[in-house]
Amino acid sequence: MARAHARGRWRTALGVAAVVVVVAAGLAALGLYLAPRVLPNIGxxxxxxxxxxxxxxxxxxxxxxxxxxxxxxxxxxxxxxxxxxxxxxxxxxxxxxxxxxxxxxxxxxxxxxxxxxxxxxxxxxxxxxxxxxxxxxxxxxxxxxxxxxxxxxxxxxxxxxxxxxxxxxxxxxxxxxxxxxx
The missing domain is CATH 3.40.1000.10 (Mog1/PsbP, alpha/beta/alpha sandwich)
Known part of the structure; x- marks a missing residue:
């Protein structure tokens, strides 16, 4: 039972890590899209x-x-x-x-x-x-x-x-x- 519980924690950790990676990639893509449009107009x-x-x-x-x-x-x-x-x-x-x-x-x-x-x-x-x-x-x-x-x-x-x-x-x-x- 402990093994099954440990396996469940690893799956949860991997799922959370995958979500974090996907969100970070999405934010990076958004930044790459917006940066050339926003930065020249600062100031x-x-x-x-x-x-x-x-x-x-x-x-x-x-x-x-x-x-x-x-x-x-x-x-x-x-x-x-x-x-x-x-x-x-x-x-x-x-x-x-x-x-x-x-x-x-x-x-x-x-x-x-x-x-x-x-x-x-x-x-x-x-x-x-x-x-x-x-x-x-x-x-x-x-x-x-x-x-x-x-x-x-x-x-x-x-x-x-x-x-x-x-x-x-x-x-x-x-x-x-x-x-x-x-």
Missing amino acids: AEVAVGDTVETLRGDGVSARITVPDGWVARRAWQRDDEISVRSPDGGVEVTLRAVAEDAAAAAAGVRGAVPDSAALVTERLASGLSAVHAEADGDGVVVAAVGAASGASVSVVARADPERLTAYRPVIARVLEGIEVGG
């Missing part, structure tokens, strides 16, 4: 009204105006980079303060567009220069905003290629909202 904030965010790094500071309703998310443990996403999620713009002039900074992010995309320089209303290029059909715009010499902000904007034309004015608004300091 994201929706701008209420036009909101100014400050980027700082290596003696460089810049102020970025995040349009009303856009979602701003700082790069993990970095003060020099921020990503902003339109309310409909159709365009995401990543901005980074760099200790280079606008032309050098644009060359640094140029790898996001083909070599055939010509760099164009424009003067913004703020007096800063915007050096930018767009990849035809890729939905990517790269730019850098800054003075002729000194610090600047590098910019990479990504959108659905078919909708990029509709987003050009809001990308321009983000570029116009950049202020660069030393």
Whole structure:
């Protein structure tokens, strides 16, 4: 009888262990499913009204105006980079303060567009220069905003290629909202 009782305890222990393993596997699978959806949004904030965010790094500071309703998310443990996403999620713009002039900074992010995309320089209303290029059909715009010499902000904007034309004015608004300091 003692043997039968011991056998019953082992069966119960094995059953409990099996249930624990199945539950742990289910929780792990749920975590793997949710992690890529949740982790990128930790620390994201929706701008209420036009909101100014400050980027700082290596003696460089810049102020970025995040349009009303856009979602701003700082790069993990970095003060020099921020990503902003339109309310409909159709365009995401990543901005980074760099200790280079606008032309050098644009060359640094140029790898996001083909070599055939010509760099164009424009003067913004703020007096800063915007050096930018767009990849035809890729939905990517790269730019850098800054003075002729000194610090600047590098910019990479990504959108659905078919909708990029509709987003050009809001990308321009983000570029116009950049202020660069030393």
